Amino acid sequence: MIRAIAVVWVVGCSSGAAPGDRDAGTSLPSDAAVAAAVAAAPPLDAAAFPPTTRTLRVKRSVALHHGPSETSKRIGTIARDIRVGWRRVALGDGCNDPWVELEPRGWVCGSYLEPSDKDTYTVELPKLARGALVPGIYGVVVTEGAVTFAAPKDALVKPAPVVKRTLAGSVKVRRVAEIELGGKVYWKLDTGEYLAANAVRVIEPSRWAGTRIGDETGLSLPVAFAIARKARNDKIPVYDSESGARIVKWLQPRSVAPVLGTAASRLNIGEDQWVDANNMRVAEQTAPPPLTEPDERWVDVDLDRQVLVAYDGQTPVYATLISSGSKRHPTETGVYRVWVKFSETDMTGQMGDEAPYSVATVPWTQFYAKDFALHTAYWHDKFGQTASHGCINLSPVDARFLYFWSGPDVPEGWSMAHGIVERPGSIVRVRSEADPQPELKGYAKRVAEARRASASP
Numbered sequence: 001m002i003r004a005i006a007v008v009w010v011v012g013c014s015s016g017a018a019p020g021d022r023d024a025g026t027s028l029p030s031d032a033a034v035a036a037a038v039a040a041a042p043p044l045d046a047a048a049f050p051p052t053t054r055t056l057r058v059k060r061s062v063a064l065h066h067g068p069s070e071t072s073k074r075i076g077t078i079a080r081d082i083r084v085g086w087r088r089v090a091l092g093d094g095c096n097d098p099w100v101e102l103e104p105r106g107w108v109c110g111s112y113l114e115p116s117d118k119d120t121y122t123v124e125l126p127k128l129a130r131g132a133l134v135p136g137i138y139g140v141v142v143t144e145g146a147v148t149f150a151a152p153k154d155a156l157v158k159p160a161p162v163v164k165r166t167l168a169g170s171v172k173v174r175r176v177a178e179i180e181l182g183g184k185v186y187w188k189l190d191t192g193e194y195l196a197a198n199a200v201r202v203i204e205p206s207r208w209a210g211t212r213i214g215d216e217t218g219l220s221l222p223v224a225f226a227i228a229r230k231a232r233n234d235k236i237p238v239y240d241s242e243s244g245a246r247i248v249k250w251l252q253p254r255s256v257a258p259v260l261g262t263a264a265s266r267l268n269i270g271e272d273q274w275v276d277a278n279n280m281r282v283a284e285q286t287a288p289p290p291l292t293e294p295d296e297r298w299v300d301v302d303l304d305r306q307v308l309v310a311y312d313g314q315t316p317v318y319a320t321l322i323s324s325g326s327k328r329h330p331t332e333t334g335v336y337r338v339w340v341k342f343s344e345t346d347m348t349g350q351m352g353d354e355a356p357y358s359v360a361t362v363p364w365t366q367f368y369a370k371d372f373a374l375h376t377a378y379w380h381d382k383f384g385q386t387a388s389h390g391c392i393n394l395s396p397v398d399a400r401f402l403y404f405w406s407g408p409d410v411p412e413g414w415s416m417a418h419g420i421v422e423r424p425g426s427i428v429r430v431r432s433e434a435d436p437q438p439e440l441k442g443y444a445k446r447v448a449e450a451r452r453a454s455a456s457p
Helices: 019-024 031-039 152-156 396-405 443-455
Strands: 055-058 062-065 074-078 086-090 099-102 107-109 113-116 137-141 147-149 170-181 184-189 194-196 200-202 223-226 236-239 247-251 256-258 261-263 266-270 273-276 280-283 297-302 307-312 315-321 334-337 340-349 357-367 373-376 392-394 414-418 427-431
Touching: 147 152, 152 170, 152 184, 152 194, 247 273, 256 266, 280 307, 307 396, 315 396, 334 443, 357 396, 373 396, 392 396
Parallel strands: 170 357, 297 427, 373 392
Antiparallel strands: 055 113, 062 074, 062 107, 074 414, 086 099, 099 107, 137 170, 137 200, 147 194, 170 184, 184 194, 223 256, 223 280, 236 247, 236 273, 261 266, 266 273, 297 307, 307 315, 334 427, 340 357, 340 414, 357 373
């Protein structure tokens, strides 16, 4: 039991909004108001926890709030068994015990915490085995009408097995264990179900990754990725001059090259090295959207070229290839902000008259609009061409990098992080030749309005 030491702040705003709408609550206190209220509280005294307390253990996965109240904005979720330090304790509504402000940020109801005499324990989520690209083994169901079982023995029941679920459409699953029973091998899925192993084809995730800009690479924008116009897996010829026909070498598919100059329909990528421009995807420097702060991190997506560039202020730091929506399922342009991040999330849906799809535990997912996200696509290797249902598909390496690089930051031990107006997620600008200066959308618009208001005299 945690003892109360101070009444700091109670929020009276409704908590009935959907998670994506919480950032719209204009009646909620700002970071400055929270800081002022917390600063006014007495220092945490020794009576709050036993004298042997070194950390607090999270007893179950639980939401972190912007302030010590159930009705304050949710800013993330911390996983079970994580042990972290704390800053102070305060009373607030929605908790039978006092609220506790954890390190590095966020308030948690004290009912879900217990004192520990052990050191801090945190872990990057999702957990990734050494050398692994994704957290686990994934597979695509290849048997039409495949069924799952609550337990492997249910498959042996005669005359008919005890089926838990019939899998329809395009289904991708993740294996957490494999067992053998009755001469057959079964996958145990992360849902707790069992599926015959011969109904699944193992997926080999793409090892493709973009490139750092600057740093030890020495690269600066513009850079270009080699993708043959006719077939993306073809090598690209490099010629000895802008008009010459002698091939001096070949570029591997999707390799990156500096762009030193242009002439007619060719790009200069080195001394006496020229390539056809229509075989390259160029990532160029571009200005940040209006009201972007000088040191703010943001992402620019060029739908026509299928390239993404990550910026720190006006400095590009990373460039890569993406797969956006097809003509049938286009990706919408706009200036957005990341509003929620999930270390892993399932994705399901059905588009028009297509078969339904179900994709298990997609890691490193960043939603920037209600239903659209930057996320891993562990099931294909088509980066550089359209392939999605409207989201921005990334390779596992790229998705993981951008997930931890962009805002809102995700501390170790957190399985989810929310962007809010007071602490917004990174800008995601999605543009095209048809819409080169897209409008602000979603809570990116509300952040801009708040910044304009704060800048007014």
